[in-house]
Amino acid sequence: MKVLVANRGEIAVRIIRACRELGYPTVAVYSEPDRAALHVVYADQAIPIGPAPSRESYLRIDRIIDAAKTTGADAVHPGYGFLAENAEFARACRDAGLLFIGPSPESIDAMGSKTEARQRMKAAGVPVVPGLTEAVKSFDEIAAFAAQAGLPIMIKAAAGGGGKGMRLVTREDELRQAYERTTSEAASFFGNPAVYAEKFVESPRHIEVQIVGDQHGNLVHLGERECTLQRRHQKVVEECPSPVVDEELRQRLGAMAVKAAAAVSYYSAGTIECLMGPDRQFYFLEMNTRLQVEHPVTEMVWGVDLVKAQLLIAQGGKLPWRQEQLKPSGHAIECRIYAEDPARKFAPSPGLIRYMNLPQGPGVRNENGVYPGYTVPVFYDPMLSKLVCHSSTRADAIERMKRALMEYRIQGIETTIPFFTFLMNHPDFRAARFDTGFIDGLLPQLALGPNRLDRERVDAAIAAAAILAFEDAERVQLPADQDSQWKRAGREEAVRGGL
Template sequence: MKKILVANRGEIALRIMRTIRKMGIQSVAVFSEADRNSPHVSFADEAVCLGAPASASSYLNGDKIIAYCKELAVDAIHPGYGFLSENADFARQVEEAGITFIGPRAEAMRVMGSKLAAKECVKQYNIPMVPGIDKAIEDVAVAKETARQIGYPILIKASAGGGGKGMRIVEKDADFEEQMQRAISEAEASFGDGSVFIEKYVTSPRHVEIQVLADNYGNTVHLFERECSIQRRHQKVVEEAPSAILTPEIRKKMGEAAVMVARSCNYTSTGTVEFLMDDKMNFYFLEMNTRLQVEHPVTEMITGIDLVEEQIKIARGEKLSFTQDDLAINGHAVELRVYAEDPLNNFLPSIGTLSTYIKPQGEGVRVDDGYEEGMQIPIYYDPMIAKLVTHGKDRTEAIQKMKMAIKNFKIEGLSTTLPFGTFVFEHEAFIRGKFDTHFVKNHYTPELIKEKQKANAEAAALIGVKYWLEQQKILKPVEHKTTSWKRRLA
């Protein structure tokens, strides 16, 4: 494998290319007209423009990407995350074109890409699943009766869903049909697939996921868990590894369950098995993400494993060089997704220019980003600027490093989630590990950040006044070298 095209943009494209270069392989970047001056473009050995800024005209144009691969004699494609990374048809097209797809096989991707197909695939392995209907709803009356038997609240979910789309919580029987129609409509609009199913709604859920890695020779391992319960709009914003609450026994059971999920569909490459955990520490299979996760750096920090390197090695036919027994947790890592969003205005996108952009540095501090000072955040894509990750010998040290790193991360020109990160890492519930996916709803309001900012401003003003007063008490030397006293002596 001599040349890899990275079919993505921004921080993940740059992060993947760094490993590609480390391995002595050439990289090819793709870019839209909006990303012409992005760092991932200049970092790559070669770069080609896909077209107009809109994703459909650029990063989702699989035919054009494959055509460029043939033209440039590319050996493999790494899809990163998002865009075409979980598109089974694209993965199959890549393989049919004689190019290696750095990821799972198309069939495994197809099965795990549907929540219903995934449930069907793994249920024979006796893996715990949330009570509910494990097939698409066809008869509303039957589904409604099932909901009564399960007991409200229940959750209506899109089979092809993600990011909270096509998902509705139903609190009572009278709301069932209306909420189901809304879920179907949103699923059709978002995914082109209106299939929905229902399951019991876990009222105080934690989102805990297991990283898995599998080669082409039947070797599958897990690289422990990530806690991803701090979310807004059903999307993650703070992650950590390991979880603050898992016991060694539960960690072992979840890891073994995740490995079985991967084996159930003959999975290869990196993947993530997601679980819900209730307040009694029961865990339930949720879904499998058949790609590299956004939050993979926290796993790399605690294991010392470069997951992108392992993906490439597996894709070129190598066996895993380690076993489950070789893996151990080293310290603790936390991650904040730094989005161009305004946490004081319902996390709405905050598009603008990075007039100031200074990254924090130090031992145990990692910044994965795809921007430089003076660049503009385009409106066409996900508004994530960077992933800020810190690692410490334990959770307390990792959190302390994170708070200092946030303070030293200077971004001006637009609003970001940095103040929200400070709020989370200073909050007692997070520090004690006593939180769930409702953290934002239960603990956060914009007014709390505004009060903190006001208090900080007042404290800074008082410090300034105190300094000025102290300076007035100090006897200053006279500026003139000659004085009237000297003249009188003459």
């Protein structure tokens, strides 16, 4: 089976790796600036699909289908983001005789609209966050909901997901602007300006459950992931298992997730995202009908390969595990390494990576999408890699992550590596005391530069810089000498030749 990977960056590399282990040839697609990207140079074949903007390349269904036909690919893996949750794309693949490595277009449709998903889940007896189940037709409906339910509320894109296109409103005078911004973002990211509102769950944790199903009606869950730590509603650290979920709660979450997936006849890998209040009441938030960014933490703890499972299931294969065979082991943490400056509220920091030292050693997995000499483009999500550490306990996994972060060096651009070092040392993180607002609360501290070096180290760095400046100054005088030696040798050579 030849597989076209309709994505870029680290996830495209991850999928190509799974294909390679299974002996499946791979086809990468790329936009103009991505010709030398890692996923392109790593694949067996690569086909250009347009200029830099995603809507003219990675979002062009027609060009991707053409690339699959040109190369004789049998299947398409969408990764996550881009077209991964686009039912039209899944349908176009099916119509073109290509296997879509993911769920059916019908399941994607059912879960793709947040409002429809909320209606379906309510009907199936799955708890949802209190709020509207229809998109609003005007600002007045948002204002009416806010007045009736009371602030704070969340305004969300009906077609949204993955934390994009949503805004928290805590004050009435912010309401209109938040509505307009969310509508505008919804239109530009999801091509659909519809929004709705729901009550904001105070001090929530973000817990999600991994499920996998096959086309024969078998469904299992692979426990939960803790995804509470976010900035701008984007996850940055994920853990498996959640430090606040015990076995009893895990069984209840798992049963709820399987029920939710079954309600839309789901197959392939998928994730049920939940909000959990301090009272451990949980609510269905959305289903991600695709592989999740943070899937490696589940893979490490549950000893599975979700991408290989997806490839098997798409070909009609039966689920390789039964629920009672699946047992978690140890603890895994993932840090998303972004090209962002933590000291400037995580502002993007694209540019040339001059030097890179990747972390290695026991229990370390780095899902990398870049290399030294690579220029991080401005057009796409700024994630460089995902650093995942696994160990027997959460405390050991944290220490392992600190060690790996120390080894991980990227020079040329700002990254979130120093932020994660700070976080791994933070007493509240270590004690698992956090909610979704935790990182925003750290921003003032981060602006000061969180990992202050002691005087000894600063002195050592200054001494090194002074020596290097001294060496450079000396070198300026050297070439003349070397030059004359070369000239002398050359002259001697010429003289000898003349003899």
